[in-house]
Amino acid sequence: MSNDRFLRAVDVSKWYGDEQVLHDVSFEMDRGDVSVLIGPSGSGKSTMLRCVNRLAEVQEGRIYLDGEEITAPDVDVDDLRREVGMVFQDFNLFAHLSALENVALGPQRVLGLSKEAARSRAREQLDRVGLADQTESYPAELSGGQKQRVGIARALAMEPKLMLFDEPTSALDPELIGEVLAVMHDLVEDGMTMLVVTHEMSFARAVADEIVFLDGGHVVERGPPEQLFDRPEQERTGRFLERIAGHD
Template structure:
């Protein structure tokens, strides 16, 4: 992303995001993690993580590979079961044994590193599947909703294309449309560009930027530092399963307070 693109991303949609921020201050966070810990063995992968995402915010989570970022994200919709702490979605405890996990995952859309599309279904078929089976929409209603979401991500001309006929960037945009079709309160992105060729990354980031401008609440694990710096409301640096530092992007990227954060950013910059 060029400097001009970054400036444009910061300015575009400012009115919508200011409105969303005003609403969030009145309503509280959409998702709130407090003291979340998860481990496969005695050694935690995620340890005592606390963070919150207000309505309409884009919070970016950055850090080295193996730092627990993806696992933390999966705890939010219980693809990984946190062993300690609290997670609330719109004020409701996610980790309660009474939580309807299927309903939780309807309200929390997730976009994965791999596209996970059904090869035997067209783009519109992949997107319509959830609304039809989970939301009990009719086939016509589900297809209409799917077509609208594919248009939203710039794929109105690929409704009947199969995954094998689409580029990696197009497949990931189908994945985004699939999550959006469930009309979630929160979108989780787990390094959505990591499996893409460099020349295809921009089209996915453009869709994500449009969601930011629309006021979608987003928690994003990413290595796209320029994009996070341009559009995030807050950046969280995770290392060894713990939150090391957090703050506005201009502060964390330009004036990190923790030495470990600074070393990480220097290493990333040296590879740009």
């Protein structure tokens, strides 16, 4: 495995109590790549994602970002999270702040930008996700899709080198999913490096450079979308994709 890959997970294992949720998980990606983690619920996808920005701690194995071992004990986790943006399932917006204030908060408090500069950056990112007309709206006034797009803008405002998406459409009504996926498509076109957990298989097929199929905390198979979707090498992969297709 080359040491110059932008993101590398090497033999990552993780336990919660006596339950091992990740078993020697390894994958890598280059800058500008989009990798998508798929698998049944409870397969370890979200846990793997959270290990990348240290919301969950790796107990065995290592993760490297841009040449640095980010699982090392002396890593400044706050610095890491400035470089790794994360979009969650459930928005996590501050209800008492407007969309603009939610997005400007990180650049002002964490990056030290002036209030004016932080708000200017927030406006740029809200425009980027199609919400230039909602800057003064509060979360309670926004649809689920709009809230999630504010969440994406908030992560982008920190100018991360890597974006993590943890099932960003799973809490949305079906008619709102498309607007969030459209923003993510635009980020792909812009060359953003993205590690995505999703059940949206058509999106995964369209944008991923590599699909990583996890089951029971193990990497069952990984490869380009055309291989996994059209010619899976493992029977387990084929069964999972057939079941997912049956629910679409």
